[in-house]
Amino acid sequence: MINVNGKEVRVHETMINSPNILVLIQGSCMPYNQVCNIAVKDAIIDAGIASVIMYDSSRDWDALETADTNPEWRAAFDGKTFQDELREARALFYYVNDEYSPDKLFLSGRSYGGSLGALIAGDRIENLERVMLTSPQLFFSQDEELPNIYQNAPAHEEILESIAHYSMKLRIVSGLGETEEFIVGARELFRHAGIEARPPRDKEWTILDTDHTSSDDPTAKPLTYHAYVKQHLDFFGQK
Numbered sequence: 001m002i003n004v005n006g007k008e009v010r011v012h013e014t015m016i017n018s019p020n021i022l023v024l025i026q027g028s029c030m031p032y033n034q035v036c037n038i039a040v041k042d043a044i045i046d047a048g049i050a051s052v053i054m055y056d057s058s059r060d061w062d063a064l065e066t067a068d069t070n071p072e073w074r075a076a077f078d079g080k081t082f083q084d085e086l087r088e089a090r091a092l093f094y095y096v097n098d099e100y101s102p103d104k105l106f107l108s109g110r111s112y113g114g115s116l117g118a119l120i121a122g123d124r125i126e127n128l129e130r131v132m133l134t135s136p137q138l139f140f141s142q143d144e145e146l147p148n149i150y151q152n153a154p155a156h157e158e159i160l161e162s163i164a165h166y167s168m169k170l171r172i173v174s175g176l177g178e179t180e181e182f183i184v185g186a187r188e189l190f191r192h193a194g195i196e197a198r199p200p201r202d203k204e205w206t207i208l209d210t211d212h213t214s215s216d217d218p219t220a221k222p223l224t225y226h227a228y229v230k231q232h233l234d235f236f237g238q239k
Contacts, residue, residue, distance in 0.1 A: 023107050028149055028150070043233055053096050109134070109136065118162055169235075174207055177211030
């Protein structure tokens with residue numbers, strides 16, 4: 001556990017005999033131990049690709065899961081804004097690097113976590129070798145009625161400027177059935193990725209026949225955990 005501005009950020013680690021560490025950053029309403037994240041962690045560990053650290057925001061997840069009304073749900077964020085989330089995720093990332101000194105760091109961020117990941121990727125971390133952003137969120141509304149964690153989010157230009165400096169391997173994964181906002185966001189992140197890096201970065205954009213949901217709604221085309229796992233094994237398992 002690490003302390004960030006008086007908040008306790010839990011560190012969930014599964015360590016194996018590997019020189020690599022993968023840090024998983026979940027989406028806005030996804031606890032760290034969501035089924036898809038656990039499946040990815042288990043698969044990466046079983047394949048011997050890397051140790052896995054799962055980011056766990058200091059949000060009150062128990063309160064989020066039991067809230068009956070929107071005000072109760074919002075209150076469980078304890079006033080945290082996007083910048084608070086970024087500060088915690090970044091602190092965890094640097095803690096992992098300092099504490100374990102991996103040869104190679106990997107980062108995977110999904111949706112809201114994709115925007116956090118894109119900003120961290122721009123920090124020019126020398127051993128950050130691979131970054132995967134799944135359905136990354138680039139655009140944020142400033143509507144005051146949104147949950148706290150969407151407040152104080154950066155303009156999309158700031159996220160694009162950050163990813164432009166990342167100089168290693170990147171994979172962006174998005175779905176054909178996602179809203180235009182997410183498709184445009186993925187396209188812009190891909191276009192800007194590595195343009196300020198020297199030499200230019202190795203990047204790819206994978207488009208699946210899915211949408212942004214993780215539900216069992218039969219009318220939806222969710223990114224199943226099987227597809228999510230496959231993307232991680234393929235990208236982070238590359239030699």
